[in-house]
Amino acid sequence: MSKKLNLPKLFGYAGLAIFCIISLLPIWMALKTAITMPSDVFSTANSLWVNNPVFGNFLRVLGLPSDVPPPANSGSPINFMIALRNSVVYTGLLVTGQLFFSSLAAYAFARLRFPGRDALFYSFIAATMIPSIVLFIPNFILIRQLGLLNSFAGMVAPNILMLPFAVFFLRQFFLSTPKELEEAARLDGLSWFKVYWHIALPLQRGPLATLAILLSIQAWNDFFWPFLVGQKENVQVMAVALANYQSQTGQGQPDWTGLMAAVMLSIIPVLILLVFFGRRIVESLQTSGMK
Amino acid sequence: MTRRSTDKTVNADKESGLFGNRLRRKEALTGYLFILPALIGLIAFFAFPTIRAAQISLTNWNLMRPAHWIGFDNYGKLWADGKFWDSMQITLLYVIYNIPLQTALGLIIAVLADRLAKSVLFRAVIIAPYLISNVVAGLVWLLMLDPLIGLTNTFLTGIGIPPQSFLSSPDQALISVAGISIWRHVGFTALLFYAGLQSIPRDLYEAARLDGASESAMFRMITLPLLRPVMVFVLVTSVVGSFQVFDVIAVTTQGGPANSTRAVLWYIYENAFQFSRMGYASAMSMVLFVFLILVTLLQMRLLHADRSDLG
Numbered sequence: 001m002s003k004k005l006n007l008p009k010l011f012g013y014a015g016l017a018i019f020c021i022i023s024l025l026p027i028w029m030a031l032k033t034a035i036t037m038p039s040d041v042f043s044t045a046n047s048l049w050v051n052n053p054v055f056g057n058f059l060r061v062l063g064l065p066s067d068v069p070p071p072a073n074s075g076s077p078i079n080f081m082i083a084l085r086n087s088v089v090y091t092g093l094l095v096t097g098q099l100f101f102s103s104l105a106a107y108a109f110a111r112l113r114f115p116g117r118d119a120l121f122y123s124f125i126a127a128t129m130i131p132s133i134v135l136f137i138p139n140f141i142l143i144r145q146l147g148l149l150n151s152f153a154g155m156v157a158p159n160i161l162m163l164p165f166a167v168f169f170l171r172q173f174f175l176s177t178p179k180e181l182e183e184a185a186r187l188d189g190l191s192w193f194k195v196y197w198h199i200a201l202p203l204q205r206g207p208l209a210t211l212a213i214l215l216s217i218q219a220w221n222d223f224f225w226p227f228l229v230g231q232k233e234n235v236q237v238m239a240v241a242l243a244n245y246q247s248q249t250g251q252g253q254p255d256w257t258g259l260m261a262a263v264m265l266s267i268i269p270v271l272i273l274l275v276f277f278g279r280r281i282v283e284s285l286q287t288s289g290m291k
Numbered sequence: 292m293t294r295r296s297t298d299k300t301v302n303a304d305k306e307s308g309l310f311g312n313r314l315r316r317k318e319a320l321t322g323y324l325f326i327l328p329a330l331i332g333l334i335a336f337f338a339f340p341t342i343r344a345a346q347i348s349l350t351n352w353n354l355m356r357p358a359h360w361i362g363f364d365n366y367g368k369l370w371a372d373g374k375f376w377d378s379m380q381i382t383l384l385y386v387i388y389n390i391p392l393q394t395a396l397g398l399i400i401a402v403l404a405d406r407l408a409k410s411v412l413f414r415a416v417i418i419a420p421y422l423i424s425n426v427v428a429g430l431v432w433l434l435m436l437d438p439l440i441g442l443t444n445t446f447l448t449g450i451g452i453p454p455q456s457f458l459s460s461p462d463q464a465l466i467s468v469a470g471i472s473i474w475r476h477v478g479f480t481a482l483l484f485y486a487g488l489q490s491i492p493r494d495l496y497e498a499a500r501l502d503g504a505s506e507s508a509m510f511r512m513i514t515l516p517l518l519r520p521v522m523v524f525v526l527v528t529s530v531v532g533s534f535q536v537f538d539v540i541a542v543t544t545q546g547g548p549a550n551s552t553r554a555v556l557w558y559i560y561e562n563a564f565q566f567s568r569m570g571y572a573s574a575m576s577m578v579l580f581v582f583l584i585l586v587t588l589l590q591m592r593l594l595h596a597d598r599s600d601l602g
Contacts, residue, residue: 012403019400020416023478026431027419029442033434045440105329113315114322124329127337131535131583133556134576137563138340138347141354161332192321221424223538228564239426243542246430256434263430270422278415285418285479286486 027267033260034058038071041256057261071255076248080262082233083241086152087266090226090237091219094156098215099208102166107196109167110174111182121171128164136228143229150232158225166211173207174200210284213277217270238266348574354567365574375575377550378558381465385554386533388469394525396473397480402514404481405488414485417478425538428475433458433543436467461551464544468552471539480525487521488514523594530590531583555579 028048035053036044044050056068063079070077108114109121139158148154177200185195201208223239230236236244242262246254274281323330348365352358369375404413420428435441436457444454457467491514499509515522537556540546546553546561553561555575563572 009407012407016400016403016408016413020413022474023417023420025442026435026474027423029435030431042440046442046445101328101332105326108322108325112318112322112325114319117322120326120330124333127333129584129587130337130341131531131576131580133535133559134344134573134580135337135340137569137573137576138343139336140564141343141347141569142335142340158336159332161336162329167329192318192325196325217422221426223424223426223541227541239424239538242426242430246433246542247545253439254433256440259430260434263427266427267423271419274415274419274422279411281422282411282414282418282482285421286414286482288483 030260030263030267033256034264035261036257037068038255038257041071057257058265061258061262061265068257070258077258078241078245078262079233080238080241080265083236083238083262084265086230086235087220087237087239089152090155090222090230090235091216093152094160094219094222095212095215097156097160098163098166099212101161102163103170103201103204103208104196105162106167106170107174107200110171111179111200112192121167124162124164124167127162132224136225139225140228149229150235152230152235155226155230155235155237163215166215169211170204170207173204177203210280213273213281214284217273217281220266220270238262242266344573345577347569348577350570352569354569358570361570365571366578368571369574369578374550374553375555375558378553378555381552382534382536382554382556385465385469385536386530388466389472389533390526390530393473393477393480393529394522396477397525398484398518400477400481401484401488402510404485414482418482419478420475421479423475425472425475426542428471429539429542432467432471432474458543459548461549464548464552468536468539468543471543472533472536476529480529483521483525484518487518491517519594523591526594527587527590531587534579534583534586 032044032048032050033041034057035055036050036057037052037054038057040050040052054068056066059066060068060070061077061079062081062084063077064081105124109117135158143149143154143157146154148157181203182195182199185199186192190198221239222237223243226237227240227243230240231244242259245259245262249255347358349360349362350358351361351364400417404417423431435443438444438454438456438459441457443457448454455463458464495513495517496509499513504512535556536554537560540552540554540557544552546557556579559572559575559579562568562575
């Protein structure tokens, strides 16, 4: 065993270690900055830790009473409490809809026979090839004409009914599950919807949970479309609020501590998911390239 | 009861006779009903807008006054628009900075992890940057690359390199944006390659080793060819994605400094949503669409995506 620990192997471990540090260090620095007194940002810039951590930056970006004053010319404050709520509403709406409508379609594609089924399925997959910018302009105009700018309805509309990835993902799982149980239920007179809802779906609890996690992370991180149609404070999600808060600063130095506190608020839910469901997330992502 | 059920099955299986036909029609109707919401989504927000984008691209619509049909004028204008071609060039340069390095690093990390670090913990650490948004990645690196307080310059001066201005320098901004994107994506790329490596039968390596093949020969003759399906997926998706870089630019450079990061999506965005030139922006998006289809087909062709080496 000791003979095996040769030089190339040591270099290999060193490379992996450096890579892990590079992956995590920026996130760590964001956290460190978030707990720094605004007046100490420059003096502590080079250190990896602050001696007197404060939590007031989190409180002040959340619009709560805080003992940490915002730095001078930090622009008008954005209430990230509202942005967090908006992100939760947006993500919740979008993912619930996507799970329901996509699983319904996936079930039909996997189990039911109807003319044009395969052509329709492939047209779903083909839709993923269209660059988002091509769709954003007409979709923006449509949402504007419907009077849905700055509403959650307008923000979730384009993707809530159909997400080709989710349909594809769930169809595979339905196909790889034996259908005897469902056939027996059909013979007992259960409607197709009841078979789907009471038998087929519960059997896919694991894949559905994995999909829910992946879709939630994706929805939580959405930027471009919400940026186009959801700019008002009462609907703007975290990513949009962060971009707006940053762009307010113009030429001067941004409110680093507040900005990084808000950044951490938007990262923490994702990191919690990663801590609790790390294996599930890693394993589902790594097979996404295998088809 | 049992008897009747069996008869039903037989009928449904054969799909013949009046009864079978009715069952089949009902099944088909249910099928359409089940996919109806998704189909509405497909038509209303994918198919119809694509056609509408093509239509708008033939007008001078600016949201204020009614659209006028101007034929292919937008495309003529685009052909002569130096800014558009600059943005295409910037985007292409960005892809060139981005893809080879990201793919090579991802492959190296995957091979190392396959040999040395098979734990899920390692993989969870390396995909952490991928799970946070582009916006957050951009902001976190805005801090890291800041000329005054960024840790990157501290590190550079530590090893004897003078401080750089990164995102605020016209010469370095695009490379910096590409670097941020590599940071966010390389772990995911490595993860995909890692999964690909796991699927290669180990006895191939043992056989090659018995034949006296060197490590590098095995990598070239076994690993790379058998990774090709994953390679195709990685390259096609990351190239198409890189051509559409937007989020990081939106929170770091906003196309600047001196338009050095005005990638094509940013230029289209400016035209459509800052100047309301919907017709012209749609024309550019259609050109980008066609261009990306060609790039994808070319890649599939070059990588022989239709062939398999195993089996």
